[in-house]
Amino acid sequence: MSGVSSPRPRLPLLLLVLWLPLIGPAGCRSDRERPLTIYCAASTLAVVEEIAALSPAAVAVHGASSSTLARQIESGAPADIFISVHPGWVAHLAERGRLDPAEARVMGHNSLVIAAREDGPTQVPTLPTRFSTGDPAHVPLGIFAAQALRARGDWESWRERLLPAADARAAVEYLRRGEAEVAILYRTDALAEPELRILEELPIEWHEPIELIATPLRGARPGAVELHRFLGSIDARARLGAAGFRPGLAPRREEP
Amino acid sequence: MISLGFLRPIEIEALVLSATTAVAVAALCLPPGVAIAWLLARRSFRGKALLDTLVHLPLVLPPVVVGYGLLALFGREGPLGRLSASFGYDIAFTPAAIVIAGATMGIPLLIRSARLAFESVDPGLEEAARSLGQGPFSTWWRISLPLARPGILAGVVLCFARALGEFGATITFAGNIAGETRTLPLLIHTELQTPGGELRLGPLIAISVAISFVALLLSELGARRVRRARTEGGAR
Secondary structure (H helix, E strand, C coil), X not given: CCCCCCCCCHHHHHHHHHHHHHHHHHHCCCCCCCCEEEEEEHHHHHXXXXXXXXXXXCEEEEEECHHHHHHHHHCCCCCCEXXXXXXXXXXXXXXXXXXXXXXXXXXXXXXEEEEEECCCCCCCCCCCCCEEEECCCCCHHHHHHHHHHHHHCCHHHHHHHEEEECCHHHHHHHHHCCCCXXXXXXXXXXXXXXXXXEEEEECHHHCCCEEEEEEEECCCCCCHHHHHHHCCCHHHHHHHXXXXXXXXXXXXXXXX | CCCCCCCCHHXXXXXXXXXXXXXXXXXXXXXXHHHHHHHHHHCCCCCHHHHHHHHHHHHHCCHHHHHHHHHHHHCCCCHHHHHHHHCCCCCCCCHHHHHHHHHHHHHHHHHHHHHHHHHCCCHHHHHHHHHCXXXXXXXXXXXXXXXXXXXXXXXXXXXXXXXXHCCHHHHHHCCCCCCCCCCHHHHHHHHHCCCCHHHHCHHHHHHHHHHHHHHHHHHHHHHHHHHHHHHHHHHC
């Protein structure tokens, strides 16, 4: 009996051999068939998708927080253009050789508003029961909002009442759900929500410029330069203006 | 390296918050978890399949969905949130919310483990106790519970560990407020959100791995005792 090998162990081996080729086609994509890809901050996703749809080339848009995107790009994610409002992450990627800051293009500017729900207060309270904005420790919205509140002279009294949100979207959500009485939001986010009312526009001098910065990434594929240029086109500016952005005034680079 | 001197104050704060809330979760889940596990193991009743499904739901739902559900219940405009607000208490975005989120996510693991342990108790032993004049509760307390104890403890440890690592439901329901609701996983997340923050992650990741490792090891030792009890029971 010992001379006859049992036939059974062959079946698992056969199954393994059949299974292995399934892995590749299941999830992987080759670089050639992939469209040009824009990685953009979540607060700009809607308008960037609109602009991408106008572009002559096929474009895929991936939206997440600037930090998540930067970490992905750092780890070699196949992105061609990075759009963020956080200069720190642009600098972070520049330090790691993933982009050239000289090629950054300011697509537009955003500003801040104090907003409430339609059934909420009609003017900004002296001291809200609770207010929301991005977490000033790391969320760009919160960093700008803290600067503006300091200029308004309210940061010291208000900061105790802060409900910090993980991103600009979450701050809108806290306000919509009544968890916060008022919120400091991007003007574009407040305009996009019909249930919200803008109580006060905060002057742009009160915070660092909120610039929508688009930068092509090192190693981007052919067509990325044209797409990057398209992001500054008349069509793109019109869409940005309709969403509530102020069009980019000072391009960081001369048009070729 | 036993001292915590290599940690920054915010890290110690997060570690203490995580540990205390996870202990609270384990203590809070133990009585109802054991009761439900025993019901599922030993009783047949109307709606048992429904209870079984409900209990397991948090295991398979996206944690963010669980967090939103809890926020809808306990938020300022939720039914339970309004009730607690009428007594002057907020639940959402407080440490209590961390405990509720951790308990919701952790209790299925406790119930699964304790249920297996109760099922492995030899019914003959329970019948013998009854025939010797013990009442149903006394039988449960003196026979079923002690025999199921290793499995229950394994479940408690798993529940504790799950609460310690809980992220999605916590950030949605308890927020990420420094010094208030920023637990260890939320601090790690926050560091990753900051340029250069990854350089400070080493000690935090080491602690997380160490705690999880010890918890899983303890839980496995408990489960092993259950299995041994089961095979011995089968041989008898």
